[in-house]
Structure formats: structure tokens, C-alpha cells
Amino acid sequence: MYKKIRQLKRGAERQKISAQRFVKRYRQHPVVIPVLTFIGLTVIAIGTFLSLNGGTPKFQPIIAYDVIISYDHKQQTIPTNEPTVGALLAKLHLTLNLGDVVEPSINTPITQDNFRINIYRAVPVEIIEGAQTTFTFSAASTPRAIVQQAGIQIYPADGVNAVQVHNFVTQHTVAEQIVIVPATPVNLNIYGTATATRTHAQTVGQLLSESNIVLAKNDSVQPSVATPITPGIQIFLVRSGTKISNVQQTIPIPVQTILDDSLTFGTSAIRQTGSVGTEILTYQDNLLNNVVVGQTLIQTIITQPAVPEIIARGQAVQIPADKTAVMAEAGISTSDYAYVNYIVSNESGWCPTKLQGEIGYCPGYAPSSFPDGLGYGLGQATPGTKMASFGSDWETNPVTQLRWATSYADGRYGSWEAAYNFWQAHHYW
Numbered sequence: 490m491y492k493k494i495r496q497l498k499r500g501a502e503r504q505k506i507s508a509q510r511f512v513k514r515y516r517q518h519p520v521v522i523p524v525l526t527f528i529g530l531t532v533i534a535i536g537t538f539l540s541l542n543g544g545t546p547k548f549q550p551i552i553a554y555d556v557i558i559s560y561d562h563k564q565q566t567i568p569t570n571e572p573t574v575g576a577l578l579a580k581l582h583l584t585l586n587l588g589d590v591v592e593p594s595i596n597t598p599i600t601q602d603n604f605r606i607n608i609y610r611a612v613p614v615e616i617i618e619g620a621q622t623t624f625t626f627s628a629a630s631t632p633r634a635i636v637q638q639a640g641i642q643i644y645p646a647d648g649v650n651a652v653q654v655h656n657f658v659t660q661h662t663v664a665e666q667i668v669i670v671p672a673t674p675v676n677l678n679i680y681g682t683a684t685a686t687r688t689h690a691q692t693v694g695q696l697l698s699e700s701n702i703v704l705a706k707n708d709s710v711q712p713s714v715a716t717p718i719t720p721g722i723q724i725f726l727v728r729s730g731t732k733i734s735n736v737q738q739t740i741p742i743p744v745q746t747i748l749d750d751s752l753t754f755g756t757s758a759i760r761q762t763g764s765v766g767t768e769i770l771t772y773q774d775n776l777l778n779n780v781v782v783g784q785t786l787i788q789t790i791i792t793q794p795a796v797p798e799i800i801a802r803g804q805a806v807q808i809p810a811d812k813t814a815v816m817a818e819a820g821i822s823t824s825d826y827a828y829v830n831y832i833v834s835n836e837s838g839w840c841p842t843k844l845q846g847e848i849g850y851c852p853g854y855a856p857s858s859f860p861d862g863l864g865y866g867l868g869q870a871t872p873g874t875k876m877a878s879f880g881s882d883w884e885t886n887p888v889t890q891l892r893w894a895t896s897y898a899d900g901r902y903g904s905w906e907a908a909y910n911f912w913q914a915h916h917y918w
Contacts, residue, residue: 548811548887550840550851554599558583559751560608570849573598574606586611588626588638592751592758592801601834603807605753613664616641618671624664631799632667634761645764645796646672646687673718678725679769679790682735686792690718700790707731732774734784740766740795752803755831755913763798766791806830812839819891821905828909829891832918836869841887845869855884868894868918 553568556577571577575595578585585591588611611626614635629635632649643649648670672687675696690696694714697704704710704726711725742763752758768791772784806827816826837843840851845864859865865873866883867890873883879896880889898908902918912918 548809548815548839550843551602551834551838552851554602554604556599556604556606558606558608561610569599571599577606578608583608586626588612588614588628590628590630593753593756593803594758597756600838601753601755601831602809602812603753603805605751605756605803605805607751614639614667615664616667616669618669630760633796634799635667636669637762641669643669644672644687645766645794646689648672648689673720675718676721676723677792678723680726680728680733680735680771682737682769684737684767684769684792688718692717693722693724696724700792701788702726702790703788705787732776732781733787734772734774736770736772737792738768738770740768740791740793742795743797745797745799747799747801748804749801750804752801752805754803754806754827755909756803758801759798760801761797761799764796766795767793815887816891818888819895821891821895825905828905829894831909832905832912833867833891833894835912835916836864836918837867839867839887841867841885841890843869844873845871866890866893868897870894870897 553570556567556569558565558567558577558581560583567577567581569577569580571580573595574591574593574597577599578591578595585608590609590611592607592609609628611628614625614627616623616625616636616639618641623639623641625635625639627635627638629638632651633643636643636649648668650668650670652666652668670689672689675686675688677684677686677696677700679702686700688696688699690699692714693710693712693716696702696718697710697714705728707728707730709727709729711727712722716722742765744763747760749758768789770789771787773787774781775783775785808826808830812830813826816829817823821829833839838851842852842855843866844852844856844859856865859873861872863873864871866876867887870876870890870893876883876890876893879893880886883889883893895905898905898918902908902911908918
């Protein structure tokens with residue numbers, strides 16, 4: 490027994506000596522001590538941070554929005570509670586002159602932090618239409634939009650072109666020039682259907698080609714294809730021996746989208762107003778015993794082209810670090826941050842204790858009850874109690890609420906991006 494005790498003592502002594510040698514050897518290494526110190530301080534800091542914040546990254550609800558205004562070659566950041574772009578500009582006494590353009594529009598609600606407003610000052614413009622000249626001021630971004638802003642009537646087929654001014658002296662102008670080339674009005678009768686159109690064609694034959702009208706062997710056109718186009722000319726397209734029917738329909742407005750980093754994500758600005766077009770679908774009736782049993786589409790004739798609407802969509806994403814920390818803790822992908830921030834900003838202003846209908850402030854505590862018909866929390870869950878399955882702290886914990894919101898976005902829409910697209914179209918989710 491005594492011998493066994495001595496063996497245990499000698500083993501313990503050897504382990505002690507070995508440990509002392511290990512510490513002595515690595516203590517002399519120049520990197521080990523700083524690294525261990527950094528790790529220790531980091532662990533302490535994280536533990537302290539989480540203990541002070543109940544284990545959740547702390548963030549501030551949006552009490553006032555920071556708005557970034559760019560105008561007159563300068564940029565200014567202003568905290569505000571004003572509801573719209575126009576209300577803020579009025580409070581700041583920022584005057585809009587004739588032809589100035591504000592993006593997004595003055596009716597756009599301010600619902601996000603780091604919200605961007607751009608004011609473009611108008612420049613002098615000379616609009617030339619034949620012998621008529623109009624002087625105006627405009628900051629519109631396309632020639633057609635400039636003419637629209639000036640209140641001058643133009644047609645979809647009219648040419649509207651910007652002319653670069655190289656020499657103000659020889660060109661006798663100090664303004665940007667827009668030249669309107671009006672199309673000629675024509676009355677076209679297509680197999681019995683009368684329609685008014687406009688064209689830049691010089692002859693009847695050029696008009697048929699421009700409109701993609703193909704003459705079949707039993708078709709005739711009056712006047713002849715060589716006839717010059719004059720204002721108000723009557724042109725008849727006739728088919729003999731076959732029964733023809735026409736359907737006139739509207740061409741939807743095409744939309745051209747421009748992604749713009751100078752506008753806040755989720756906002757947009759119309760840079761050119763579009764208009765619908767018209768077209769005629771010509772059918773040949775298929776007869777059996779003199780009864781129509783079917784139709785064959787012969788051709789589609791565009792009588793008025795549609796004008797595209799040009800929309801700039803904001804791409805600037807500048808989310809405060811406290812909000813990104815909460816999204817990260819909730820397990821949300823960084824690629825979804827912009828979508829989440831937009832929806833939560835519009836739904837609750839990042840207030841985890843907001844009951845639907847509470848406007849202008851964020852309560853410091855949860856309500857005593859959660860009515861079935863009212864939304865609650867960051868994503869305005871209706872009722873708020875449906876978030877309980879994601880954590881017992883659902884009433885106040887933004888991370889728990891965002892975990893519910895992610896499940897809701899994925900389950901109902903398939904993704905945060907799809908939820909954002911739905912919100913953009915319907916203003917709720």
C-alpha cells in the first residue's frame with residue numbers, strides 16, 4: 490500500500506514538471522501571449538454584451554429617419570419625422586423652380602433610414618417644331634419627357650430628338666435643343682375597318698411596308714402604292730373573294746427599367762411617361778356552306794406604336810449596423826438584408842413592441858393584450874401570438890420576431906425577395 494502511494498506521488502511530480510516545461514517553452518513565443526490575451530478579452534466582451542442585452546444584439550427603433558438630400562452640387566444628411574418627400578422639402582424651404590425634377594416624387598413616403606432624395610435643377614431648353622420655337626426650363630431625362638413637361642402635344646409616331654449644341658454663337662442658342670419631327674396623319678381603311686394613324690412614310694407603298702402590311706394576290710390598295718403621302722390622305726386596303734374580319738386591340742405600355750444607385754432601394758422614379766398603342770388583327774373567315782367555322786390570322790398591323798414608360802429603380806442599400814446585427818443573429822442571409830429592411834421599415838419602423846395603429850412612437854414595453862385583428866412586432870404578425878412558437882420572448886425580442894418573419898416570408902411567398910415584390914405591388918404582406 491505504502492509503495493503504491495509513493496508511485497502515485499512520483500507520477501504526479503513528473504506531470505507537474507512536464508507542465509512547467511510546456512508553459513516555460515511557449516511563454517517565450519512572441520505570438521502566444523498576445524493571441525491568448527485577445528481571445529480572453531473577446532470572450533469577456535461578448536459575454537458582457539450578451540448579458541447586458543438579454544442575449545440579443547441591441548438596436549434602436551427608428552424614431553427619426555436620416556435623409557440624404559443631394560441638390561445644388563452638395564449633399565446634406567438631415568434627421569426628420571416628416572411623412573413625405575414634399576413635406577420635408579417644404580420644411581427645409583427648398584424651393585422647386587419651373588422644370589426642376591425631384592426623385593423620388595414629392596408624394597413618396599419616407600419610411601427608411603438613410604433615405605435618398607435627389608433634386609435636379611432645370612436647364613434652358615429650346616424646343617423646335619417646324620417654324621415654331623418654344624423656350625422652357627427642364628431637368629427631365631429624355632427628350633420626350635422634356636416635351637411632355639413643357640405641355641406640348643406630341644404623338645407616339647412623332648420623332649423627338651435631342652440636338653447637341655457645339656457652338657452657342659453659330660447656332661444662335663444658349664439652350665439644349667429638342668427637335669420634333671411630326672408624323673403625317675393618315676386615314677387608313679383596312680378591309681372595312683377605318684383607323685387613324687400617323688407615319689413618316691413618303692408613299693403609300695412605304696406606309697404598307699412600315700406597317701408590315703403584306704398584299705395577297707387578291708388584295709388591292711387605293712390609291713396606288715406610288716402615291717405620295719399627304720396629310721389626311723384616305724387609303725383603302727381591299728380583299729376580293731374572301732371574307733375578312735378585323736379586331737382592333739390595345740398594345741400595353743412597355744416598361745423599361747433602369748437600376749439607379751442614387752435612389753434608395755425600394756423607391757422608384759418615372760423618367761418618361763408611356764402610352765398605349767393600338768393594332769389591328771386581320772382574320773380570314775373560314776366558311777363551310779357559307780357559315781363561318783373558323784378564322785385564320787392573316788396579319789397584325791400596328792396603327793399606333795406604344796410609347797415605353799421609363800422607370801428608375803433605387804439600388805442604394807445603407808442599413809445601420811444595429812439592424813444588420815439583429816438580422817445576422819436571426820440567421821437571415823446577407824443577400825436578403827435589403828428586402829427585410831424595406832419590409833420591416835414600412836411595417837413597424839423597426840419597433841418590436843408596436844401594435845398596429847400606433848403611429849409616431851415606439852412603446853417601451855409590450856401591450857397587455859394582442860387583439861386577433863391587429864398586427865404586432867417588427868413584421869406585424871396578425872395576431873402577434875402566432876410568433877410564440879418561435880420563442881417565449883416573442884413579445885419583445887427582435888431576433889425571435891425576425892425568425893418568425895423569415896418563416897412567414899418563405900412559407901407564403903417562397904423567399905424574402907418574393908415577399909418584397911408582393912409588398913411593392915400591394916403595400917402589405
